[in-house]
Amino acid sequence: TTRPEASRVDALEALRDWQIEKQGTPADPQPTDLDRLHNLWRPLPARPAVDAASAVAAIFPTILQNGSSKLQQAAAQLAGKLKLAPAGDALLALAINPKADSPARIEALRALMEIPNAKVADAVRVAMTDKDARVRKEGVDALAKRDPAAAVKVLASVLETGTTIEKQGALTALGSLKNKEADAMLSSLLDQQAAGKIPADIRLDLLNAAAARNNAEIKAKLAKLQTTAPGGDLVASFADTLTGGDAAVGKKIFFENEATSCVRCHKMGDTPEGVGPDLSHVASRGDRRYLLESIIAPNAKIAAGYDRVTVSLTDQFYTGRVLAEDAKTIKLEITNDDGSLKAISVLKAEIKERHGEPSAMPEGFKDILKRTELRDLIEFLAAQK
DSSP, X not given: OOSOHHHHHHHHHHHHTOOBOOOOOSSSOOGGGBOTTTOOBOOOOOBOHHHHHHHHTTTHHHHHHHSOHHHHHHHHHHHHHHTOGGGHHHHHHHHTOTTSOHHHHHHHHHHHHHSTTOOHHHHHHHHHTOSSHHHHHHHHHHHXXXXXXXXXXXXXXXXXXXXXXXXXXXXXXXXXXXXXXXXXXXXXXXXXXXXTOSOHHHHHHXXXXXXXXXXXXXXXXXXXXXXXXXXXXXXXXXXXXXSSOXXXXXXXXXXXXXXXXXXXXXXXXXXXXXXXXOOTTGGGTOOHHHHHHHHHOTTTSOOTTOOEEXXXXXXXXXXXXXXXXXXXXXXXXXXXXXXXXXXEEEEGGGOSEEEEEOOSSXXXXXXXXXXXXXXXXXXXXXXXX
8 A cells, every 4th residue: 555556557557457368469469468568468377267366356455445545446347347246335425426436336337237247227328317418428328238128217206206307317317318219208297397287496407318310200399398488588598507506516607607707897705896796696686587697687677776777978978877866966987998997976967878888797697508507607606695
C-alpha cells in the first residue's frame, strides 16, 4: 500500500494478463506474448489463473473498497478477466456505490457480467436507474446483452415502485433499448399520459424517451400529445419542466453555466449585487409557474423596481431603470459609456415622449437550455425561500 499508484496499477494489470492459454506469432501476437517493458514478442509458457488469484485474494476487497479510482478499475478488470468468483460481493458493493467514481463502477459491473453466479441482477437494477448517464448506459447494455426482454421487465418494475429519480432513469434507459418490448411499453405509457395518468415529475422523461424511438406508432402518439398543448400559452407548453428537477444540478446551471450566466446579473446569497433582481428568496414571490415565466417570458411580468423606460426631452433622451417616481419627477438608473451606473432625476414637465423598454433579461433562455436543464434550474430556484 506504500507503493506509488502507478506501480500498483501496473502490478494489477500484470496479474490480469497472467493466464496464458494460447500462443500467438510475431505477426499476430497475443497481448501476453509481448514483453511489458520492451513490447517485444517474448512468449511465455502456459500458466494457470489460480496463481494470480491467490496473489490478490487477501488484498482484493480492500482495493475495491478503499483504493483509488484507477486501482479499483484495474482490480475490477483483473477480476473479470480471471473470473474471480470470491470477488463478487466486493464488486457488487463497488458497482452500486453512488459515491464511487463512475469509471470504477462501470468496470465493476463489467466484471460481474463475466463471473458465473454473480449478483448481476442486483447491480444492473441499480445501474439502470443511476443518475450518471454513463453508469445507466452500462446497466442497460449489460442486461440487454443477456436478456433484452428482461431489461424491459426490470424497468417496468422500477416504474411501478421506484423513487422519482429511479423512474426518470428507468424511462431514459427504456428509450435506449432497441427491442419490440421497449416499444410496446413506451406506447402504453404514452396512452397513459394522454389520459393524464402519468405523474407530472416524469412526463418530460417519458416524452424524451419516446422521442428517441424510431417507431411509427410512438411517433404518431408523441405528435398528438405535443399538438394538444394550449395554443399561444408559452408557459403552459413548458409545463413538463415545472416539477421533477434536480436542485443540485440546477445550482450548477445557475452558478456555472456560461451560456446563461445567471449569477452575472442576479445576486444569490453572498454573491455581489447585479443589475437584475436579487434571487436569494425568489421562491417567496411566486410559485413554480411564476419562476418558469420569469425565465422563458421575462417581459410578461417585470419584477417591481426593474421596469425600464426611455424618456425623450427636447434635445436628448435617457433609457434606464425606474428607481422612483412621483407626480413631478422620475428617477432613473442609467448606464454611462464606461459601464458604470448613475442615478438621474428628470422633470416630467420636460418629457416630450415616454415609452417602456423590454426587460434586460434575454428572451432566448427557452432555446439555450434543454428542457431537462430548465427543469433542474426551476427546482433550484423553487428552494430559495
